[in-house]
Amino acid sequence: MGLNILQKSKIKKGMRIFLRVDCNVPLSGRKVKEESAWRLEQTLQDIREYQKRGAIVVLAGHLGRPDGQTKLTLSLKPVARWYEKKLGCELSFEKNILSDKAVSRIKDLRAGSIIMLENLRFYKEEENDNYGFAKKLSRLADIYVNNAFGVCHREHASIHAITKYLPSYAGSVVIEEVENLSRPRAFPFVLVLGGIKLNTKMPILLKLGKEADEILVGGGVALAISSVEQGEVLQISGVDISRNERMLARQVMKKFADKLVSPIDYIAIRDAKVQTILASNLKRSDQLIDIGLSTQRLFKASVKNAKSIVYNGCLGSLVTGAESGTQSIAQALPIKNKIQSIVGGGDTVGFLQSKNLLSHFSFVSTGGGAMLAYLAGKKLPGLEVLEKK
Numbered sequence: 001m002g003l004n005i006l007q008k009s010k011i012k013k014g015m016r017i018f019l020r021v022d023c024n025v026p027l028s029g030r031k032v033k034e035e036s037a038w039r040l041e042q043t044l045q046d047i048r049e050y051q052k053r054g055a056i057v058v059l060a061g062h063l064g065r066p067d068g069q070t071k072l073t074l075s076l077k078p079v080a081r082w083y084e085k086k087l088g089c090e091l092s093f094e095k096n097i098l099s100d101k102a103v104s105r106i107k108d109l110r111a112g113s114i115i116m117l118e119n120l121r122f123y124k125e126e127e128n129d130n131y132g133f134a135k136k137l138s139r140l141a142d143i144y145v146n147n148a149f150g151v152c153h154r155e156h157a158s159i160h161a162i163t164k165y166l167p168s169y170a171g172s173v174v175i176e177e178v179e180n181l182s183r184p185r186a187f188p189f190v191l192v193l194g195g196i197k198l199n200t201k202m203p204i205l206l207k208l209g210k211e212a213d214e215i216l217v218g219g220g221v222a223l224a225i226s227s228v229e230q231g232e233v234l235q236i237s238g239v240d241i242s243r244n245e246r247m248l249a250r251q252v253m254k255k256f257a258d259k260l261v262s263p264i265d266y267i268a269i270r271d272a273k274v275q276t277i278l279a280s281n282l283k284r285s286d287q288l289i290d291i292g293l294s295t296q297r298l299f300k301a302s303v304k305n306a307k308s309i310v311y312n313g314c315l316g317s318l319v320t321g322a323e324s325g326t327q328s329i330a331q332a333l334p335i336k337n338k339i340q341s342i343v344g345g346g347d348t349v350g351f352l353q354s355k356n357l358l359s360h361f362s363f364v365s366t367g368g369g370a371m372l373a374y375l376a377g378k379k380l381p382g383l384e385v386l387e388k389k
Contacts, residue, residue: 002388003178006145006169013054013111018141018166019046020158022148022173022366023061023079026350032082035354039366040079042173043147044086047114051087054111058141059083059091060120060158061148068124080116091116098123098136106140126157134161147171150367152382153374163385170386173366178383180363181374186307186340187213192299192329194219195313195345196236198248200369203376208310209256216261216299218291218315218325224249225262226279233284237317240284261302265292267316267324290316291325299325300332308340309333311361312372314348326351333360344371 011017021043026036050057064074077093084091092115094102106115117140120126125133134157138144144166146152151159152174162168170178191212193201198221209215217225220236224245227234234241253260268277269287276292291299303309315325330352333341343349343358344365352358365371373380 003170003175003383003386004168004388005175006143006171008049008053011050011053011055014056015054015143016056016058016106016141017050018058018060018137018144018162019043019050019171020144020146020148021059021061022150023059023076024063024150025079027063027078030078032078036350037082038349038353038358038364039150040082041086042366043171046145046147046171046173047083047087051089051112051114056106056109056111057114058106059114059116060137061117062121062126062151062158063119064121066119066121068122068127070122074119074121076116076119083114083116087114089114094118097140098133103139120156120158127154129155129157129161131157131161131164133157135165137162138165141166144168145171146382146386147173148382149174149177149365150370152367152380153370153378155381159382160385168386170383174383174386177365177367177371177374180342181365181371183340185211185310188306189308189310190214190216190302190306192216192218192303192309192311192315193221193313194315194326194348196220198224198245198252200372201313202248202252203378204310204312204372205252205256207376209252209259212259213306214259214261214302215256216302216329218263218295218299219313219317220245221313222263222291222315223288225253225260226282228253229262230280230282232282234282234286234288235284236288238287261298263291263295264298265294266290267292288317293324296325296328299329303329303332306339306341309342310375311341311343312345312348312368314345314351327355327357330355330357330360338362342371344368 066074095118097117227241228249267290341361342363343361345368
């Protein structure tokens with residue numbers, strides 16, 4: 001995929017760059033949780049480059065799901081403070097992002113300044129891909145750069161419609177994502193999938209499952225399969241595995257019978273006690289919290305022999321004491337660059353970051369749903385508009 005790339009020579013002093021970033025990160029006490037700031041950290045390189053060349057950087061993004069309403073708990077002020085600390089300079093903040101005053105204020109900023117806009121999703125027009133809204137946003141800048149790969153699968157105004165009104169380019173984060181996710185996989189290739197629901201993984205399963213030598217499953221994905229195998233409607237987080245999930249599980253089991261590796265045991269709570277239970281003995285009342293130790297050994301043997309790995313979704317619930325499955329598989333990987341290993345998904349990456357295990361992966365994707373969509377071969381609206389014509 002050939003994307004429009006902003007050449008450094010085109011960045012002029014005083015040029016206003018609308019930089020869309022993925023700042024949808026967890027907050028704690030009105031502060032960005034440092035262990036969850038990995039998405040933000042990826043954007044610093046481009047910001048520093050633009051600032052060094054005298055551009056005026058207009059940072060834009062979203063946080064949470066305010067549904068078109070102003071919610072102070074979802075303000076981007078804490079994110080602005082995080083950037084201020086990391087960049088070592090003062091950041092301006094603009095609440096009234098569509099006003100004439102905002103346009104004048106940004107025009108009057110000195111070269112090298114940075115300003116952050118309030119949460120774009122405070123406006124319902126953002127998620128509706130409203131062109132009128134996008135045109136108003138475009139008044140704030142001279143060019144547009146998308147550095148938010150994690151939302152490139154969304155047809156939103158600041159991702160899609162705005163490119164109609166400004167010269168548009170892919171930032172370094174987006175470029176790196178496309179390059180790494182497009183790289184041919186070496187064999188043996190192991191696909192590792194967890195998370196809560198199987199239906200969100202079906203597109204990537206159907207696409208990459210055909211290439212994979214083995215498909216290792218955990219979390220709700222595995223429980224859907226175990227429900228079919230045992231003829232028992234199991235639960236995840238107290239909710240029954242749905243009929244649709246069980247139907248999808250049957251399709252997966254039939255299509256990939258020769259390469260699907262599901263858990264042989266689980267760590268679960270039964271009779272108020274944490275214990276190891278064989279998959280063949282699961283009951284609906286069991287509170288399943290992780291894959292078992294025998295399954296961990298089985299999975300670790302597979303990833304140790306792999307030449308390439310794609311990993312998405314937690315294998316357990318990640319509640320206290322229930323994180324060994326996800327952790328042990330990551331620990332089994334050789335340190336990065338030994339093999340081609342890709343991991344993505346906010347919860348998964350956030351957890352691995354907290355355990356200092358991201359160094360085991362050759363590439364850490366900033367996308368969850370966007371990574372899954374791209375690897376499944378789907379068209380991403382945010383990328384299509386950045387392709388070279």
